[in-house]
Amino acid sequence: MSIHVSSCGGMRMTDQEAIELINTSLAEEFELDPKRLVPEAHLRDDLELDSLDRVDMVVVLQKAFKIKIREEAAIRQIRTLGDIHAYVLGKLRGPQ
Amino acid sequence: MDKTGPIEVPIEKILPFLPCLMTLYVYPMIVLLTLVSILIFPFLFVVYKIFTRWTDDRIMRALIWLYGRVWLAGMSPFVRFVREGFDQAVLLPPYVIVVNHYSFFDTYCMALLPFHNIAFAVRAWPFKMFWYEPFMRLAGYLNVEELKLQGTLSGGAKVLQSGGSVLFFPEGHRSRDGELQRFSSVPFELACETGIKVLPLCIIGTDVLFPPGRWTMRPAKIRLKALPPIDPSDFEGQDRHMKLRKHTKDLMARAIAEIQVER
Numbered sequence: 466m467s468i469h470v471s472s473c474g475g476m477r478m479t480d481q482e483a484i485e486l487i488n489t490s491l492a493e494e495f496e497l498d499p500k501r502l503v504p505e506a507h508l509r510d511d512l513e514l515d516s517l518d519r520v521d522m523v524v525v526l527q528k529a530f531k532i533k534i535r536e537e538a539a540i541r542q543i544r545t546l547g548d549i550h551a552y553v554l555g556k557l558r559g560p561q
Numbered sequence: 562m563d564k565t566g567p568i569e570v571p572i573e574k575i576l577p578f579l580p581c582l583m584t585l586y587v588y589p590m591i592v593l594l595t596l597v598s599i600l601i602f603p604f605l606f607v608v609y610k611i612f613t614r615w616t617d618d619r620i621m622r623a624l625i626w627l628y629g630r631v632w633l634a635g636m637s638p639f640v641r642f643v644r645e646g647f648d649q650a651v652l653l654p655p656y657v658i659v660v661n662h663y664s665f666f667d668t669y670c671m672a673l674l675p676f677h678n679i680a681f682a683v684r685a686w687p688f689k690m691f692w693y694e695p696f697m698r699l700a701g702y703l704n705v706e707e708l709k710l711q712g713t714l715s716g717g718a719k720v721l722q723s724g725g726s727v728l729f730f731p732e733g734h735r736s737r738d739g740e741l742q743r744f745s746s747v748p749f750e751l752a753c754e755t756g757i758k759v760l761p762l763c764i765i766g767t768d769v770l771f772p773p774g775r776w777t778m779r780p781a782k783i784r785l786k787a788l789p790p791i792d793p794s795d796f797e798g799q800d801r802h803m804k805l806r807k808h809t810k811d812l813m814a815r816a817i818a819e820i821q822v823e824r
Contacts, residue, residue, distance in 0.1 A: 493803075495743060515733075516685075516706045517684055517705060517706055517733045517745065518745075519709075520705055520706070520709055520713065520747055521745050521746050521747060524747065524802070528799060528800060534710075
């Protein structure tokens with residue numbers, strides 16, 4: 466995995482660190498077994514997170530990364546944990 | 562000539578049929594109550610409008626509360642309702658109210674509350690009940706799945722600023738095993754952002770009355786207990802909403818366990 470350094474609330478972190486923070490935050494919020502948090506994990510089928518849980522997911526990610534997440538098409542396309550990783554990393558890197 | 566008097570049936574012979582009798586009574590009672598309410602709603606709305614000067618959404622919440630009160634009366638042949646912790650001197654709405662969730666009838670039981678100005682924040686599916694939906698919209702109920710986070714927070718803040726309370730079932734689903742499920746962070750985020758206190762409510766007995774997965778009802782004693790309001794300013798840090806959430810859930814779990822031991 467390429468090592469990018471992103472800025473998050475004044476802190477700089479690598480992609481791997483950001484992914485670990487995403488997984489830790491989601492595991493704590495949704496009381497998930499960290500072993501289940503693989504990129505291919507489907508939010509609904511594997512992690513049993515429904516549309517209401519997505520609302521909480523936004524709270525968690527906003528707090529963890531100090532970013533604002535608005536309802537965009539990209540959010541609605543999220544299906545797997547890997548999609549969440551890609552979305553947040555994209556937000557942290559900012560417009561290219 | 563033989564003397565005949567009233568036939569006395571021992572209560573033990575009636576008890577096995579009580580759930581069946583109750584179910585055959587309650588469904589038509591609710592349908593009739595709803596139909597009559599829909600018919601007289603315009604008249605009551607105008608009366609409230611003339612005599613109270615309340616906003617439309619507040620009037621609707623009062624009418625929904627009244628509907629709930631009539632439902633409570635209608636259920637009283639089979640259900641005993643008890644409420645505790647509602648000392649009027651202590652309760653000063655508005656609040657962000659959080660309630661545990663066992664049954665479809667939990668929302669109806671909120672008519673036990675001594676105040677009516679409450680907007681419910683719920684999932685999308687209750688809005689699909691077309692006979693209730695217009696009234697829910699007029700009352701300013703929040704469809705959390707439709708509004709998403711920002712919409713729910715701003716809609717909830719608007720209700721709170723106008724003096725209304727916002728009620729959440731933070732588990733999001735009815736519990737199937739009696740245990741408290743994971744709590745959503747949204748109500749606690751709302752409380753932290755607005756500074757409005759959280760009022761935890763524990764409801765017991767609706768799981769006996771009408772649990773998920775069953776279509777028949779059973780006589781029950783329903784208790785609604787209000788725990789002391791919790792001030793979000795007592796919690797600090799970036800994750801204060803999570804601390805508030807955890808604290809509230811722990812208090813409710815303990816209270817529910819105590820009530821269940823007593824019953």
